[in-house]
Amino acid sequence: MTKPPAGTKTALEVIMAWVEQTGQHSWRVRFRRLNGTTSSIPGFPTRKIADHYAADMETDQRRKTWIDPADSRTTLADWAQQWLPAQDLDPRTIDNYRSYLHCHILPRFGDTALGEITTLDIDTWTKQATDADYATATIASWVKLLSMILTDAVDQHLIPTNPVRQRRRRGRRCRALARERVWATxxxxxxxxxxxxxxxxxxxxxxxxxxxxxxxxxxxxxxxxxxxxxxxxxxx
Structure with a gap:
């Protein structure tokens, strides 16, 4: 059974958004959180587009689906450091998870922001592991752990979706036939x-x-x- 890491959010914290012009043809959306801090999302070419984004932001907040960009920039390594100690699991399972993380998952995704991990990244990673002759069941264990970590990140409003769950099984692995069992006479x-x-x-x-x-x-x-x-x- 898993539980949210201590100190993570259970509710959205943004309460107000507004638009500011930053150049002749550039606008940004600024927003204030409940804790008093402010942040901004730049790069809008017109005020109309920025206004629409600000309105969508407030709508998403009411629906509890909006993701603070600062949270999605949390790296997988930082999130895993919070996530693993919060898991109420058998010590042997924790040891396995720690090994998977340090030996296989974090070397590839540790410095990557949660919001930047894509389905294509995961497919490429698993194919490289397959090409390196790791067993299919072993790779599946790594992917399962990564999916658990990212699912909890979704629940904590750090990212909108889990890219592992968006993967579609295809390619040679899906067409591979099970080996025929050989029985002794x-x-x-x-x-x-x-x-x-x-x-x-x-x-x-x-x-x-x-x-x-x-x-x-x-x-x-x-x-x-x-x-x-x-x-x-x-x-x-």
Whole structure:
């Protein structure tokens, strides 16, 4: 179970936006937060476009969908540093997450602002890992962790959407067929069992034969007792 990192926002903090001219053909939208600080979004070529953006900003605030540009500039490394200690998980899981972050995720995305991580970036990263012969399941574990981190960033109004969830599976990996399983014939099972007996004794031979003809898993085989066998009916 995850919980928001301490000190992160649970509600939007901007209360007012207005437009200022900064040059002959340039305008900016300024806004004031509840904590008294102000910021601006420059680069509008006309006042009309800037006014529309300011109006949309206030509408998005009422809908609780507007993202403060300062928050989306938070780097993944800074967000992960807040995110990981807030996770209420098994210590071994935390150790795995820390390893994934420091060895694979942060070297690629650590210095990237949350709002600048794109679906294409993630696709490129996973393809490079595939080309480097990392297992598909291993790469999927990294992507799953990255998605969890970015999903919580969405919940904290740091970014509008999670780019991992926008990915579409395509390419050779989607068309790859599962490998056909190879099953041993009865004769091969007996040869394997006899070879095992030379190394592990008659018990090893019996375990292999029992597993092959019953489908028991190792835990079930190890737990078998004499009273589990009915010689009269031939049932185990």
């Amino acid at each position: 009865p004769e091969q099972v007996l040869r394997i069992a006899n070879q095992a007996a030379t190394l592990g004794g008659p018990t090893a031979r019996l375990l292999i034969i029992t597993a092959a003809w019953t489908g028991c898993r190792w835990g079930e085989l190890a737990a078998l007792h004499r009273d589990n066998l009915n010689l009269d009916t031939g049932h185990l």
